[in-house]
Amino acid sequence: MLTVVINLAYLLAAALFIFGLKRLQSPATARGGNQLAALGMLIAVVATLFWQRILTPVEMIAGLVVGGLIGMILAKRVQMTSMPELVAAFNGFGGLASVLVAGAEVARFLTDSDGMTASVVPAAQVAAGVPLDFTTTLTILLSVLIGMVTFSGSFVAFGKLSEKISGNPVNFPGMRALTLLLTLGSLAAMVWALIGAPDFPRVSEPVVWGVLALAGLAFVLGILLVLPIGGADMPVVVALLNSYSGLAAAATGFVLSNTALIVSGALVGASGLILTKIMCDAMNRSLFNVLLGGFGGDAADAAPVAGAAQDLTFTATTPDDTAILLSYAETVIIVPGYGLAVAQAQHQVRELAELLQKRGVSVKYAVHPVAGRMPGHMNVLLAEANVPYDQLFEMDEINHEFDTCDVSLVIGANDVVNPAARHDKSSPIYGMPILNVDHSQTVIFLKRSLRPGYSGVQNELFYASNTRMLFGDAKDSVTALINEVKAL
């Protein structure tokens, strides 16, 4: 009877997750959707606690409280602009949890147990002295592998996003060979453990050491897989790691034969994979290409490419000229990029937009799918600055409007507006869908310098006849624009 109730509770939790995710389809219902999903989680936890009530609850309550407090503090205190790295960090914790659960499933056989009914391994199997059959062992090993790679990979992503680790692809000689070696080593550890499983726990070494070796190898593997990927490709990596943490949860679900885990893990796995695909399509690079790494780098380290040496001229402009251009335009489209986040100028941009709107100018924001360091990064940044979400438009919705746009204001974005992507077959960004900023009457770039962006490619748009460069820090420039517009 109790198991029936608990399984029904798990079913309810899964249903709430699905409804909750569905409501994420619109900003109006999204917040409620999140709360539904949280409710589902609460139900699943309470049901499981209820099931375990005959066993020691003290450590469980303690674990819940400690984890809850840490999670709450991190969620409340962290700045909104550090959101990408925080999501990566939480993802890492999820992977770690999967590993530890799998480890616990193995560890509990290592000392004399008194016929507990807590685990789902059938008592008959335990009695027969063969607690770990092939399937169970395999799923434990997969849990450890995926969970550990997710853990270390996520924290490397955290490092890159928070700029503690260089945003440049890190490559050392022999890195590929080492990665391959680690993969083979992991497989070997898995095979060893699988071979030793039937004799477990009488002969515990193969399984225990196999699992430990796998954990260690997978940890380093996770690091090596993410290290060679450049900072601005992180959106893809984080989306992929997100999906891994879901798959790790599902694997744990297979180990414990727990429906809630399997279904929820699959939901999250699918979600992450879809986001990954969207990101890759938006960059017109295959996932393989992204994961191999070595692409792109932070502008600070990249040397300006040969294009600058050619006899190309750009036109610089000033805040007062730009202010006039903006104020007397009918339509203005603002294109935000990672530079906006770096300069922390989002509040000033919103203020400028409002000033222009009061003067009757139509102001819209065009957000490219891979602008920023995280899917939807720009949207969160602008939402934080109180920009109403109905002024934010996706590339496909707004691209044709550039034809009738008077002024495009590009702030901190570079590759996503580079026309070379359309026609220059030799360019690394060739084929990537871009925002048609060059179709507008005038383009104004807010940039600190002419240096190339993440891809290391010179942006030919800088030298176009209808482009004006407004040099300077984005925050300073926009503040200057605000003052000029007010003075008009």
Add this chain to the structure above:
Amino acid sequence: MLENLTYFVLAMFVGREVISKVPQTLHTPLMSGSNAISGITIVGALVAGGMVGGVWAKWLGVGALIAATINVVGGFMVTDRMLRMFKKKEPRALDAKQEGASVGGHVPEAVAARS
């Protein structure tokens, strides 16, 4: 095992359907929200942590519980924090007054147009 596999595959299909309609604007909360859901591992951790099966199992279980709870609580709270910020444009009384001052007499229309 086969049952579990069935649930897994069906759930992946459902996930695909539901997620593909989430607009780009909400991709970041989607990632943090779905990440919080993947913290369902907390359930596995509770099962493991509650085990009476030796010291190692107990502590691994508690460790798993802490990690999973950080994931869940942090994840849902951070998602909520982000989603709170997404607002539609609201008519502001202050703006209406300014409109009234410069346009003179067209305040009601201006307010209606903004909402």
